[in-house]
Amino acid sequence: MQITRDQISDRLAQVGYVADRDIATALWLMEYLKRPLLLEGEAGVGKTEVAKALAGVHDAELIRLQCYEGLDQNAALYEWNYQRQLLAIKAREGAGENADAIEEHIFSERYLLERPLLAAIRRPTPPVLLVDEVDRADEEFEAFLLELLSDFQVSVPELGTIKAVSIPRVVLTSNGTRELSDALRRRCLYHYVDFPEVDREARIILARLPGVDAALALQVARMVAAVRKEDLRKVPGVAETLDWAATLAGLDVHDLRQEPEAVHETMICLIKTHEDRARLSREVTERLLGKVA
């Protein structure tokens, strides 16, 4: 029996993820068409959270591969445990075993270290594989990933081909620092993640920070939305919003209008560069406050 979209929406809510309809549809479609999902969007919009929520929905393990420049197969797929191999060689040489037997032994499963990609296809129940910031990895790695995503098998020269035990649910995220290949894009379903609208962001605050009252959450969400419209170098993400809301709640602020001073001082939760700090001067903050609160 396949899971329906409404069931996914419900379970997303249960795991504390405040979803919009589109993302629920995308997650359902992933299941229905058995395709990976590519999430794009600015930093801080909550792309990684989607994968975590998906793991929660299916009650599956989350395996994360963080990509970076120079990431290679050894770090992503598998590695031999050299130290143990060397120890085994010495020990067995001492015991007088012949070389072939030693070789047979040291290139066996016992000495294989799983890295995220290999781990993801060898789990008995399908996990969620999060390939984070795939745009940071090199093009060669992207090509390799594409191959893995279509065949779900890898070959280890010393061991032979390892087939997937279960097909993982794959979520890829990209910040757009590099153009991804057409082939990878076509392999995946696509969802563009935008900053949450005011109403949804307020619900996110409420879900994550039960101590914050609804009126403050709404004010904070509105204020952050206004700040995002300013011309900033680092636009505050959802995590920053949560930090800020928690700070305000901690300072016992209940109404932003009453305490512009506290608002201005705690802006450091949202603003992360000197230039942006200068841009959001006291006057600007007050003007924004006047508009939203």
Added chain:
Amino acid sequence: MPATAIDPSAESIGAGARRRLAGFARTLRDNGFKVGLAETRDALAILQSPASTRRSSLKPALRALFAATRSDWERFDEVFDAYWSGTGMRRKTTLSGEPAASAAPLRRLGQAAAPSPHGLPDHVERRAHADGDDAADPGGRREGASRAENLSQTDIRHVADPDEIAKVHALAARLARTMRARLVRRQQARRRGQRLDIRRTIHRNVSKGGTPLDLVWRRRKVKPLRLVVLLDASGSMNLYTAFFVRFLHGVVDAFREAEAFVFHTRLAHVSPSLRDRDVTRAVERLALMAQGIGGGTRIGDSLATFNRWHARRVINSRTAVIIVSDGYDTGEPERLAAEMARLRRRCRRIIWLNPLIGWRDFRPEARGMQAALPHVDLFAPAHNLESLAALEPYLARI
């Protein structure tokens, strides 16, 4: 990973619906979406699923399937609504910002963008280039340029004969390719100093009982120099634009890592159009995009757009940004200065090429130029081929 649970040939979906879907796929393709058979098959599967009962759930499902980029994502709703509400927009829905490739250019950028009367100018040019490649001696590389020595020193605006213009432009394109070849070689020659890769060395020598006999060296990964060219295509640059468009085409064609932008009052990303191997078509398409809509140049605003939307993607730590402009900005000089400062922080070098420097008695008096100069690493003339060629040693040192 085929969706095995679903049989697309099932009877539950009528022939009419299939035809409509095929039409939709075609419409998407006409609008630049990359839709293959796999997508169409999966779309059929979606039509058979519960999601198809309501439009509100069908649209996001099809969007997740068919869109592959952010621009697809943003345009999808428009195309979807146009097609499925049957308002008659069955064919190509031309959307804002898309180059109308088929339309004839309203105004050519000088005569020069016009195809050469001899048919295949690029053919001859390529062969000459290949000859240069075979000769390893670097002196040979300039051979083409020296044949046209006098041409290379003439200010482009004084070249009037269409044949001469074609020659100058061919030279500009070739220059870009030569630059690339030389830069790569220099990079390779300069590489020295190696470090041992411990992990791979142990791995390699496990079979020898761990005695490190074969050493593995860590290769330093040299990022190629990336060029980002921003070309001013405003009215005041009119005499030079066509020439630089050819140069741009050469740059984008020769450098794997190159991006090109054209601006006047707005900024347009033109690398995709320039990747067209057909020079004439690429240049014509660009000519169309480069047409100012009047109202002067807004360098500051264009740079702001670049910084905000493109810089993160196209700039890395080894990027040289080349701005080709005369510096006549109708916007606020303060804005230009601020955006230049921002850009400066991001990239390796900013090179400002100003064709006017070649003029006698030139002083950078334009207010925009004044504002931008403090942030520029190299301020150089670009009124003839020789001045462009002089760039190469500078780029090699970066």
